[in-house]
Amino acid sequence: MKSAKIETMSLEQIMGDRFGRYSKSIIQERALPDIRDGLKPVQRRILFAMNKDGNTYNKGFRKSAKSVGNVMGNFHPHGDSSIYEALVRLSQDWKLREPLVEMHGNNGSMDGDPAAAMRYTEARLSKIAGLMLQDIDKDTVEMTLNFDDTEKEPTVLPARIPNLLVNGATGISAGYATEIPTHNLAEVLDALIYLIDHPTADLDKLMEFIPGPDFPTGGIIQGIDGIKKAYQTGRGRIVVRAKTEIETLRGGRQQINVTEIPYEVNKAQLVKRINDLRLAKKVEGIAEARDETDRSGLRIAIELKRGVDASGVLNYLLKNTDLQINYNFNMVAIDDQRPMRVGLKHILTSYLAFQKQVVRRRTQFNLNKAQHRLHIVEGLIKALSILDQVIKTIRASKNRQDAKRNLVNQYSFTPEQAEAIVTLQLYRLTNTDVTELEDEQAKLNQEIKEYQLILDDEHELAKVLKREMRAIKKEFGNPRRTKIEDQVEKLEIDTTVTVANEDVVVLVSHAGYIKRSSLRSFKASAIDENGLREDDYPLLIQQTNTLAHLFMFTNLGHIIYRPVHEIADARWKDTGEHISQTIGLADDEEIIKAMLFDKLDLPGTLIMGTSDGQVKQSAFADYQPGSRYKSHASVAIKLKDKAARLVSVDYYEPEEKSRSLLAISREGYAVRFDVADVPVTGVRTAGVRAINLKAGDVMANLALVTAGQRVATITQRGAFKLMPLDEIEVGARARRGELVLRRLKNHPHLIADFLAYDSDFAGAFEVITDRPQFQDIAVSDHHLGSVKSNGSFVIDTDTQGTPVALRIKQTAILKEDQPEQAVD
Secondary structure, three states, X not given: XXXXXXXXXXXXXXXXXXXXHHHHHHXXXXXXXXXXXXXXXXXXHHHHHHHHOOOOOOOOOEEHHHHHHHHHHHOOOOOHHHHHHHHHXXXXXXXOOOOOEEEEOOOOOOOOOOOOOOOOOEXXXXXXXXHHHOOHHHOOOOEEEOOOOOOEEEOOOOOOOOHHHHHOEEEEXXXXXXEEOOOOHHHHHHHHHHHHHOOOOOHHHHHHHXXXXXXXXXXXXXXXXXXXXXXXXXXXXXXXXXXXXXXXXXXXXXXXXXXXXXXXXXXXXXHHHHHHHHHOOOOOOEEEEEEOOEOOEOOEEEEEOOOOOHXXXXXXXXXXXXXXXXXXXXXXXXXXXXXXXXXXXXXXXHHHHHHHHHHHHHHHHHHHHHXXXXXXXXXXXXXXXXXXXXXXXXXXXXOHHHHHHHHHHHHOOOHHXXXXXXXXXXXXXXXXXXXXXXXXXXXXXXHHHHHHHHHHOHHHHHHHHHHHHHHHHHHHOOOOOOEEEOOOOOOXXXXXXXXXXXXXXXXXXXXXXXXXXXXXXXHOOOOOOOOOOOOOOEEEEEEEEOOOEEEEEEOOOEEEEEEHHHOOEOOOOOOOEEHHHOOOOOOOOOEEEEEEEOOOOOOOEEEEXXXXXXXXEEEHHHHOOOOOOOOOXXXXXXXXXXXXXXXXXXXXXXXXXXXXXXXXXXXXXXXXXXXXXXXXOOOOOOOEEOEOOOOOOOEEEEEEEEOOOEEEEEXXXXXXXXXXXXXXXXXXXXXXXXXXXXOOOOOOOOEEEEEEEOOOOOOEEEEEEOOOOEEXXXXXXXXXXXXXXXXXXXXXXXXXXXXXXXXXXXXXXXXXXXXXXXXX
């Protein structure tokens, strides 16, 4: 017994070798289409086997199981399920632009339903599939032995239609994937006809004939640049969106009707996704989404509630569902047995070269056949001209073989001619038949001349190709289904579409807690039962709605933005969320001002004051939130000095009554100047000088004031004073200003805070100390003092702490109770 040969190889070598072979096999023999006929091997074998079996469009349907069995038994030694799935896909008119198989029975649906089992369905080749196999019996393509060497199968089909582009392809193999969209047959044929006459045509010219893909499901393609890039390089991205229309129903309500959806989108899942968004309240205004598809065509009805912006809802659905998708080209095909990423011209050129080869091989086959027949006809004519001698010779022969041999030897017939003579039937020996043979001879001579011309002259070959392509276009061409738009439309989604317009109460605290509460929760509790810690207090309590916008400013010159609908919804008695959960603040950074705005496109400005005496005015529009607002604070003002702090922020719109700015320093110097004296500058600026501070002094506050108002001040020693604003004259900014305190040699008063209020205000103020403690001060308990006075003591600093802030007392703030905002 001979010993087995054992080879020593490393695992790396074995794996590399075996996986390399496997990869080559699935790339070439399974997953990728051939650039010539646009078919994968299983598809090619299905079409060839059905055609060989006579299962064509002009015959009756046959059980799919029989076709699958023929393919599996003779050509494709793989599982029957994969063959049947490929057969089914070839019949689906929402996957292929020109289906190559017709099927009776359930062949699946756009909802992702599977086809019925192959024992239930029936199939046959479609009429256009006949073009894929036309002339296959005329030696037009190479044939190879099947897996068990019992039959021959084609390596490629003659493919008289440019199937790779018309029906597209999708597949994944080892290291390669392909995604080629479907195209319009008539457009591709027009481009091929032009390319025959103009081989150097550039892509722009070819795109005049093929502007882009043409999906069987229709829809709208956006992005001509993406198409061009894909046609140039084989890779590119386009946007495909559904075809929709907005219909007005009875009662003033509207409905969005979807009549075409993007290619390869699952319709049932699309409808489910729309309903899921409705139930999850991600989008407001959808009453119901229904699939109304029937025999007349696809239709999805999205019924809207009364008064809803249909365009806004549609934009939201386009952005958040498969009503709009990105389609990525990845045009990879097998070209000369190698996988290649190919552009449009490469595909067209390769197909044309293949078709020229098919026509040449067919012509050569027809030429050989005609020449052979002519040879026989010439022999028959010659035999009939010496008929008596031929008959005599045959009668004198011993048998058929002897007769043929005698004819060859005596009359110089060829063996083929002799065979035709001895098989000639007696009724053909008439004068009529001689005439027919002479006519056939003339006809064959003409055909041979034409065939020879086609083989010798490229122009004649081109004429044949163009003539046949025009005939195919005339019979099978149909209008484009997919509309192409040059630009990708940017989808702007209005907040009103995604957010329910609901009245809420917003709270922002000094320690950085924010929350929104429903009016119901707010009304059910006292205003001071706000869930804050004892050492914390509200900076803002205001009724607003979920469509409003919250801006918060910190002492370090940062701005934090939140749409109200994104603020955590909490009961009024709960604390809410801390701003540091999403945005990191410095250790010494705190919120000093919170403001609510109904919209972001307001025409006014923000006026800011800093402790080092600067004032800045910038357009509100410059503070539009960026894409990272959820996790990052933005710059509100550039602080000139490290020790400087932002002390005030006001929103300003010019009004009929003139307004001015009042700056008061810690040591009691006051400057009042016109708003117009402050130039409007950009976001990252430090502003201009508001007040000329003495060394060691700082600006206590900056307020936007109106003539006729009054000013309330509080000192660090707890002295409170009211004084008329107009006693401080409007002058130039950047002055030292005039004193609004009486100087004391020992333990002088310093301004802790001040505010301006209307002369008819009859409410109360609230002083906040550094502990913090809160002291209410009724306006009616104090008379107007002079500018030079220090006021009267209202705070015991030993027991209550040092005053740090003065504001209007918070009272009920619901709109129906008090129309004006009551929180400073």
